[in-house]
Amino acid sequence: MAEAIKRGEKLSVLAYKKIEEMILNGELKPGERLNEHRFSVKYGLSRGPVREACRALERDGLVVSSPGRGVVVRQVTPKELYEIYDLRALLTGFMCQLAAQKCNEGGAAKLKKLNEEMKSAIEANNSEEYYKTNLEFHELIAKLAENETAHKVYNRLVKETHAHRFAVLDPEITIKQHAYIIEAIENQDADEARKRGEEHVLAGKERWLKRINEDGDGTHS
Amino acid sequence: MAEAIKRGEKLSVLAYKKIEEMILNGELKPGERLNEHRFSVKYGLSRGPVREACRALERDGLVVSSPGRGVVVRQVTPKELYEIYDLRALLTGFMCQLAAQKCNEGGAAKLKKLNEEMKSAIEANNSEEYYKTNLEFHELIAKLAENETAHKVYNRLVKETHAHRFAVLDPEITIKQHAYIIEAIENQDADEARKRGEEHVLAGKERWLKRINEDGDGTHS
DNA sequence: AATCAGTAAACTGTCAACAGTTTACTGTAG
DNA sequence: CTACAGTAAACTGTTGACAGTTTACTGATT
Known part of the structure; x- marks a missing residue:
């Protein structure tokens, strides 16, 4: 029984x-x-649209293909992860800078609220909620930055690596660093916001590097 | 008579x-x-692979599609161009920073050589050569940076805008700014290289902004 | 002259079939 | 036991056909 994809x-x-x-x-x-x-049989559509989807997924960096062998979910190497971390830091810093230049009190208040929610989630041992709210926090910064191209590039990098569980969570540090970022944004100190945004992501990178040096492994299930 | 695409x-x-x-x-x-x-008839292939190519081009930002209406070459708005300029500045600065951290004397010498060639091309009124060598200059910086992900993101942004003739050339300023960048890279001064790399692209952005304020137009044929 | 309705041709999205390639398995030889 | 060759099934890349949608054109009405 095929799980037909809903058309429209x-x-x-x-x-x-x-x-x-x-x-x-x-x-x-x-x-x-x-x-x-198999995908086309399972979901009740022909292979043509599946192939088209695969070309798009390939350009987005989610899969890799070789002629005659179809597509494979992309494995991101530690070197690539390292590079992507640096780019995420760069873009996060940039968006924090823009947010500091552009946002009003409402924006900073929303960021504060999210950071408080993250704190509550950790205190309640709800890491699912913590993780989700962390994504919302970064999403809001990107919104406040109002540079859609940067937002897109950033999201793409995040998605490319999402299948890999490489993040090493440290809620205490993260929540504190978020608060520093919010402060700089509130003060409309763009340079400081940029610096703190970069440092926040680079701290995550350092945690990851530390972990792979201990584990000899770039990922974590 | 179809211009058959060479297979392989x-x-x-x-x-x-x-x-x-x-x-x-x-x-x-x-x-x-x-x-x-028409493309499939002209080049002697079926529509399937053309459609697959269009999905890839779409994800790369070169075309835009709407259901039932095929694909259109993407028109980049002035706002998008503005955003892309900022991102190019950010990435260029980042790659200059990395180049300053990583490259040897050979790398800086090659950059100098290219900048001299650009100077010669201008003196000989050969703007084609000047333009081409400018691309090579930036390509070399990306190579010296050794962050393939940054290089890819940068190239993609360049390609997205390539169909638009928006650059306002100012060879004298450009060659001078390149020399400043090279100096910082040679001195392995990463912070200064980053700053100069960003400023170089932002200067181009200012020239473009000045031009559209005069013309009320974001492009130039 | 401008707008609307109808018609036909062209085009787009999808499907199923075909041919070549790859994978998986079996049997044989060293 | 390992490596190689042969075979068949499954899969990938491409093609051409079909059906629905869009575009372009014509004629009628206001």
Whole structure:
């Protein structure tokens, strides 16, 4: 019994979304092959739109393909992760700078609220909520920055690595660093906001580096 | 008589390259529609691979599509150009910083050589050569930076805007700014290299802003 | 002259079929 | 036991056909 994809949008778009979802929720693991024939049978559509979706996924860095061998969920190497961390730091800093230049009291208040929610989530041992609210925090900064291109580039980098569980959480440090960032934004100190935004992500990178030096491994399930 | 695409690589990849080339060399203009039926007849392949190529081009930001209406070469708005300028400045600065941290005397010498060649090209009134060597200069910085992810993101941004002739050339300033950048890289002064790299691109942005304020137009043929 | 309705052609999105390639398995030889 | 060759099934890349949508054109009405 095929799980028919609900029609309405172009099938190639729906296929993209479904495959993306499968990658982001771990159903498809890095290194794992996507069988377009089986996917099309399972979801009740022809292979054409599946192939189109795969081309898009490939350009977005979520999968890798070789002629004759279909597509495989992309495995991001430690070197790539290292590079992506630096770029995320750069972009986060940039967006914090812009947010400091552009945002009003309402924006800073919302950031504070999210950071408080993260604190509450940790105190309640709810790491799912903590993680989700952390994403919202960074999403809000990107919104306040009002540079849609930067936002897109940033999101793409985040998505490229999402299938890999490489983040080393340290809520205490994170919440504190968020508060420093908020302070700089509130004070409309763009240079300081940029610096603190970069440092925040680079701190995460250092934690990761420390962990791989202990584990000899770039990922964590 | 179809201009058959030479086979060997996947047809979808060849179609991507052909369409990309047509966009970058101005044969396909921003706002212009790509007719997949006509393209397939002209180049002697079926529509399937053309469609796959279009999905890839779309994800790369070179074209835009709407259901039922095929793909149109993307028109980049002045706001987008503004944003992209800022991101290019950010990435250029970052790569200059890395280059200053990583490169040896050979690298700086090559940059000097390219800057001299640009100077010669201008003196000989050869703007084609000047433009080409300028691209090589920036390409070399990206290479010396050794962050492939940054390089890719940068190239993508450059390509997204390439169909638009928005750059306002000022060779005298450019060559001087390149020399400042080279100096900082040679001195392995990463912070200064980053600052000078950013300023160099932001100077180009200012020239463009000045021009659109005079023309009320974001592009230039 | 401008607008609307109808019609046909062209185009786009999808499907199923075909041919070549890759994978998986089995049997044989060293 | 390992390596190689052969075979068949499954899969990938491409093609052409079909159906629905969009575009372009014509004629009628205001």
